[in-house]
Amino acid sequence: MELKLYDTLTREKRAFKPLDPGNVRMYVCGPTVYDFAHIGNARPVIVFDVLFRLLRHLYGADHVTYVRNITDVDDKINARAAEEYPNSPLNEAIRKVTEKTDKRFHEDVAALGCLPPTHEPRATEHIAEMKTLIERLIANGNAYVAEDNVLFSVRSMPDYGKLAKRSLDEMIAGARVEVAPYKRDPMDFILWKPSKSGEPAWPSPAGIKTPGRPGWHIECSAMSWKYLGEMFDIHGGGIDLVFPHHEDEIAQSRCAFHTPVMANYWMHNGFLQVEGAKMSKSEGNFVTIHELLKDWPGEVIRLAMLRTHYRQPIDWTIRGLEESAKALDAWYAFIGEVTPAEQPDQTFLESLCDDLNSPQAIARLHQMAHPPVAGLAMAGATMSGDRTGVEAQRYLKSSAMTVGLLWKTASQHQAASIAAASIDTVAVESLIAARNAARKEKNFSAADRIRGDLEKMGVVLKDTKDGTTWEIAR
């Protein structure tokens, strides 16, 4: 099966050919740990987790290296630290902020069903690699020192701006920001800058006396280099990172290593809005993953995210979460306690391999959950044997699991939602027994009253020929 990926650099979808099928290498820009992750941060984490899982499926779990960095040195971190811990020394305050945020990020991401990346390097632990790159760039004539800063000279790289599809002249024409006087060109960007007193500081490269700290872009070039080499297969992140962050990474890495590309496929997830509006703190619609997880299982959030193709803009709504929860409930009810099939459904996999067409793949999951209807369409596909029964269940489970969904059994799912709703199951069972006794005596008004009471508790009954079952109302 051929995997096709859309590459932002060439603006085309093309067949994925790894540099080394024995070690497929992917880098994704991770969080800056100054504040709790919001739902917009969750999108690339989930999207590239799906890609990670797909690559592991296609190339083998031991043949994929996924690196997602942690940015733990940054102006915003400094600002937040000073604000939250005004009485602590800045370095200590920074450590408190980054530790707390980092811990929460990992809890959140795990709850969303994401596998840990192969490596999660921290910027502050790779200062040496950054300095090596900076020295090389200076030696190559791509960077220069000015007033204790090291700047990358964009004019030294002929195709700077290729990823963002912008020429330097266009950028300068559209620039809205005051240009530092020491820059040779307005678009030159910082590789290293002097630290103010109290800020995190390391001995500077290039013979600069004042201790300093790295610019934002250099860390990704340094860490991808260390863990993935001078060139690698896939570089991902949010579309807002295309410029300047990824453009600058490309400039740094290619000029440092004299390589034709930094990564062969540049993948960018689309932006996210909340209930039709841009998410911002001032709008009051800032949704953190942590808050969301109080009301919704991580699996629901994950499915809600994957209902939209990763490159499309997504509007994050409660209604979308409700629909996702409903779909999962139905799927769990369908799969019961079966063990997954050895392989996922081929049609499902083909959708994923078409540039991660998760909405189409999800449509296929719905089909599998309705084997009597879809049976004809499935003839000839991999779902051989008894499509109306356990085979469909096993393929549904196996397919969904390749994207990190439906990993529980129906009873585990049920138990989790009961626990989340903090329902007293003993009380529910005794009320159901009382209702069924009333029904037996044809005392339907009493039976309906009990059903109403249960409904107020958030419990919905289902009378089947084998007895009464119940579940949590959504």
Added chain:
RNA sequence: GGCCACGUGGCGGAGUGGUUACGCAGCGGUCUGCAAAACCGUUUACCCCGGUUCAAUUCCGGGCGUGGCCUCCA
């Protein structure tokens, strides 16, 4: 202002040069003491204007609208 995307039925959301996406909701039915669930059936679509074509929602051009980026925001 410059650059880059996007615009599909009540809602979400794929896809396609001519043939049912799919899901939710709605409507009708089966089942049920009544419901719920499940199952069966079913209504509604491709922003506007030109062009190319035997044929365009799908390709091209223009317009309108929405969003993103333009030095640290996924």
